[in-house]
Amino acid sequence: MSKINGFVGRRNFLKLVGVGGAGIGATAIGSKLLSGEPAVAQKPTTTEARPQPVNPQAALDRLMEGNKRFIDGKRLNPNQSKLRLQETAVAQYPFAAILGCADSRVPAEIVFDQGLGDLFVVRVAGNVASQTAIGSLEFATAVLGAQLIIVVGHARCGAVVAAVKGDPLPGRIGVFVEEIKPAVERVRNKTGSLEENAIIANVQYQAEKLAESSTILRGLIKEGKLKIVGGRYDLASGKVTLLT
Secondary structure, eight states, X not given: OOOBTTBOOGGGHHHHTTOOTXXXXXXXXXXXXHXXXXXXXXXXXXXXXXXXXXXXXXXXXXXXXXXXXXXXXXXXXXXXXXXXXXXXXXOOOOSEEEEEOOOTTOOHHHXXXXXXXXXXXXXXXXXOOOHHHHHHHXXXXXXXXXXXXXXXXXXXXXXXHHHHHOOOOSTTHXXXXXXXXXXXXXXXXXXXXXXXXXXXXXXXXXXXXXXXXOHHHHHHHHTTSOEEEEEEEOTTTOOEEEXX
């Protein structure tokens, strides 16, 4: 079984989860489409953007160093050249995955000063670990080889505020708000700002949910191939503070 940085690789993902026969061939094509690779084999026009393997802590350090550059106004804007564009057209090997809020003020590649192919970003209002988000992160880690997931919440998150208020919501807005309410209840009687406490509790709750809800992610954690952490982004300063 071929692997990328010790992971199963695109063509073998479905074998890992037990799907056999003709489904594997079809899924091999599907996984290529998801990862940005061509469905039909083609001769690459440039070298693949295959990075050196990193460990989870090295991936976290790389992110936090990038955030410091962003805060200090010393962004390097790495991996944003035309050459990098061509490299990542062949394949992607993100070193980290982000579960972040869809808020327009929290673009992961900018606040962590990363470039094309560096981060696999899943964004949903309230940084909720929905089933589709979990599936995307399973793909990012087990297939693409990302060794870090950071759940990024942020100050003044509208989704968390809505969960705190508990008012009826129109359309499907209430779907993701409901998934935040268990975190709110954890801190409802805690001293201090309920909104701020709930933002932090929600990050921690969603991070826990990732490992608890996914046998794939849990297995990678046990093997030392994955770390899941939480962070709070400050809208005014741009700083990401890690949460324990």
